[in-house]
Amino acid sequence: MECVFGLVGNDFVIVVADTSAVNSILVHKTNEDKIMKLDSHKLIAASGESGDRVQFTEYIQKNVALYHFRNGIPLTTAAAANFTRGELATALRKNPYMVNILLAGFDRETGPSLYYIDYIATLHKVDKGAFGYGSFFCLSMMDRHYHSGMSVEEAVELVDRCIMEIRSRLVVAPPNFVIKIVDRDGAREYAWRESVKDTPTAQSEGLAV
Known part of the structure; x- marks a missing residue:
């Protein structure tokens, strides 16, 4: 029951993902960060099969980073999105990655942008x-309440509405979400929305006999 979503505001992009690591009917952890920082001004949020998600996002x-090291300049957000799409398209003919991606970034020339890339390289x-x-x-x-040029406060309010709707409507809803933002100041974590806190067991605290 994964959920990853994002939106473009006024000079920023906000990306949200659930933090549940699930396999079949088992929840392995509730603090898995599914939004990776590509570089100082890019975020990649992914959903899909856990192994593919981790391996592919790390590969990207x-x-x-290798392109930046070799050429001395970072990829633009559009170039990073097209590279990601190309790698998914190549893998599609060999060994497909079951991973869906939202790639967010901020470029000095073009401003904020968000790219939708699914597992069949759309x-x-x-x-x-x-x-x-x-x-x-x-x-x-978002169709009802989103508008262009939203402020950070308006975007966060809409994100909270979406999270509340998911929690109230989805049969097996993920309890926790992480919110990250990218703007001219860079990519960073903005907040967590937690409904369940991980409580350490006696054994993890070293109290078990």
Whole structure:
């Protein structure tokens, strides 16, 4: 029951992801960060099969860093999105990655941008996007309440509405979400929305006999 979504505001992009690591009917952890920092001004949020998600996003991150190291200039957000799309398209004919991606970034020349890339290598530049079962609810909320040029406060309020809708409507809703933002000051974590806190067991505290 994964959910990843994001939207473009006034000179920033905000990206949100659930933090549940799930396999079949088992929840392994509730603090998995599914939004990776590609470089100082780019974020990549992914949903999909856990192994593919981690391996592919790390692969993209290292190649973006390698390009910067070799050429002395970073990739633009559009170039990073097209590179990611190309790698998914190549893998599609060999051993596909079951991973869906929202790639967010801020460029000095063009400003904020958000790219939708799914597992069959579809690429679109969007103002708002979502993946996972939660997308059925947060996309409808964003269709109703999103407008261009939103402030950070307005965007966070809309994000909270989406999270509340997912929690109240989805049969098996993820309890925790992480919110990250990228703007002219860089990519950073903005906040967590926690409904369940991990409590350490006696054994983890070293109290078990």
